[in-house]
Amino acid sequence: MGLKDIRRKAIEKMENGYIQHATGRAGDINVKNLLLTGEITVVRVIELLNKTKGGQYEHSLHHIIKDVEVHVFKPTGWYIKLYFIEPDVIFISVHR
Secondary structure: OHHHHHHHHHHHHHHHHOEEEEHHHHHEEEEOHHHHOOOOHHHHHHHHHHOOOOOHHEEEOOOOOOOEEEEEEOOOOOOEEEEEEEEEEEEEEEEE
C-alpha cells in the first residue's frame, strides 16, 4: 500500500471514530501527541494528511511489534506518526 491508500485508510478510521493513542512505558501520555492532548483536532489532522506529498511520507516496521508497519507523514512543519491495529488507527505522535 502506498501513501494514497494509507492516507485514505487513516482518514476513514478517523471519520468513523476508530482512533486510539499509543502510550509510553507505564502508560505515560506522549506530550508530542497534540491530538491526544486536544491541542489539534481530528479535522486538522485530516487536513494535514491530505497535504502530505509522496516525498513527505515514509514507513517502517514497528520497533516492538515486528509485524506492524508504522507510517510517518511529514507535511510542511508537521510530524504525524501512526499505525493500524484493526479496527483502529493508533497515533504515536502529532506535533510540529
